[in-house]
Amino acid sequence: MDDPVELSDAEWLIMNLVWERQPLMAQEIIAELKEPCGWSPATIRTMLHRLIKKGALDYQPDGNRYLYRAAVRRADCIRRAAKSFLDRVFDGEAAPLLAHFVRTTRFTPDELTALRKLLDGKEE
Numbered sequence: 001m002d003d004p005v006e007l008s009d010a011e012w013l014i015m016n017l018v019w020e021r022q023p024l025m026a027q028e029i030i031a032e033l034k035e036p037c038g039w040s041p042a043t044i045r046t047m048l049h050r051l052i053k054k055g056a057l058d059y060q061p062d063g064n065r066y067l068y069r070a071a072v073r074r075a076d077c078i079r080r081a082a083k084s085f086l087d088r089v090f091d092g093e094a095a096p097l098l099a100h101f102v103r104t105t106r107f108t109p110d111e112l113t114a115l116r117k118l119l120d121g122k123e124e
Helices: 009-021 026-037 041-054 074-090 094-104 109-123
Strands: 057-062 065-070
Touching: 009 026, 009 041, 009 065, 009 074, 026 041, 026 065, 041 057, 074 094
Parallel strands: none
Antiparallel strands: 057 065
16 A cells, blocks of 8 residues: 545545445445435545545446545554644644643543553653
């Protein structure tokens, strides 16, 4: 798989579906996203073509249909999106981002324990 690409919010919806259930035919993607997103089949097909041009999707012919698969890893795209967000909103500084989430998010006791272990591991 290649380097991650920058995805729009709409493209994330398509890519998350593909990552979870690949390979998928265009009709399956359309059926899944048409109603909840309010997109026409033509809009979804346009986004599929855009994702292919960006290098995020690969496709292969299957009779008179195409099967779509991810050409980039989800983790790489998440890393790129997180870095972009961190740079734009927090001037590249992770501590203020983390402090914001700690102050504004409700965590379960198990989540807090896992976060403490993660932070303690960073000191070692």
